[in-house]
Amino acid sequence: MYFTIGKLLKIKSSIILKVYISKQFGLFIDIDGVVTRGRDVLPPAKKAFETMIDSSKLLNQPLVFLTNSGTSSTEEKSNYLTKLLDIHVNPSQIIMSYRxxxxxxxxxxxxxxxxxxxxxxxxxxxxxxxxxxxxxxxxxxxxxxxxxxxxxxxxxxxxxxxxxxxxxxxxxxxxxxxxxxxxxxxxxxxxxxxxxxxxxxxxxxxxxxxxxxxxxxxxxxxxxxxxxxxxxxxxxxxxxxxxxxxxxxxxxxxxLGKPNVLNYLYAEKILYENAKKINQHHHSNPSNIQTIYAIGDNIESDIVGGNIYNKLLDKKIEKSRTQHSDFSYQHLLHDKNYVDLVDWTQLSDLDTSHVTQCKTILVQTGVFHSNLDEEREKAYKLSYNHRDTKADPSMKRADYVVKDLMEALKLIRKIEA
Missing domain, CATH: 3.40.50.1000 (HAD superfamily/HAD-like)
Structure with a gap:
């Protein structure tokens, strides 16, 4: 058996991708328009997940599926993704809009x-x-x-x-x-x-x-x-x-649902719990996760939501520098009308989280296809955000725009390397 130089480079690239995709960061991945289109899996997405599993087809990368779907259970959705992607997806790794x-x-x-x-x-x-x-x-x-x-x-x-x-x-x-x-x-x-x-x-x-x-x-x-x-x-x-x-x-x-920051906080909580489980098998340290990459196809939900969440992380860092008392996200959301309705004790683990930033990545396999979409919105002064979403225009700008999920992972590998 022999390998050509091209084959060796391809194998090396795959190994490096697996190494970097399994350690120091977490992923929030949308489903519709990123992983699937209707009932069909997007081929680049299937390839992407092949780089994030071990020999038992278990995900070795801390990630959660962050979707605005709300008419199926997490068990149904996990079974669906498990069959579609030929990997094991745990229901706990899925954050439905209602979670x-x-x-x-x-x-x-x-x-x-x-x-x-x-x-x-x-x-x-x-x-x-x-x-x-x-x-x-x-x-x-x-x-x-x-x-x-x-x-x-x-x-x-x-x-x-x-x-x-x-x-x-x-x-x-x-x-x-x-x-x-x-x-x-x-x-x-x-x-x-x-x-x-x-x-x-x-x-x-x-x-x-x-x-x-x-x-x-x-x-x-x-x-x-x-x-x-x-x-x-x-x-x-x-x-x-x-x-x-x-x-x-x-x-x-x-x-609820993206772009509401509560869904992102909940997703961070679940991400940390999943990272601890992965740690038992792959010796990765969940406390090392400082950056989360939010990957989606919808500017109004995925990108605006990820940027709002990142802004909250900025406030958290600033607050932690200026005060020595215990930190709580509840105090940063005092202007929200739902703050008194929420049981914040369930999110108390986040008070000591090491996550410092969320980078948004916009893929072109779903709602957003090209810069023509942005030009059309500007020409007709369109906004698909909900009436109550408070976000300035800068929140609609993604940190990165790529072709598909596989390209997003390649970009992340390059950044993290």
Missing amino acids: PLDLFKKFSTKNTLISGQGPIENIATIMGIKNLITIEQLSKSYPLLDMMANARREIIVKDNMKSILPRIEAIVLFGEPVNWETSLQLIIDVLLTDGYIDKKFEMFPYPHIPIISCNSDFIWMAQWKNPRLGHGAFLSCLESLYKKMTGKELIYSAI
């Missing part, structure tokens, strides 16, 4: 209306919501609420309808529903009646009952050549309808 929901303990006992598709009842239960009501259950209990379809208008209710559901005290939107018109109508009804669904509209309560959204992506990338409307588009419809009906702005207790 920080279990930080909102005050919501756990409220009668909560949930919206979305997929196994959201199971997801809501896992996230600690004890008393839940689905849009479908609400529609079935009050069939006269949903009159969008002509066929439903023929329904004859023989008996007087009486309330058979308790007052709805909160709303959680997991992701885009299938029948938007039904969800929009029923959510508006709940908001305008203060959760007493059979109550006649009178003075509209304001502030209204608390509402949390788990995803604000206006567009996302599936298998078609152009982006598809996402949950952020549904939110725009809901906000517009609410303002048209009341003259007031819809208020969210929190909007």
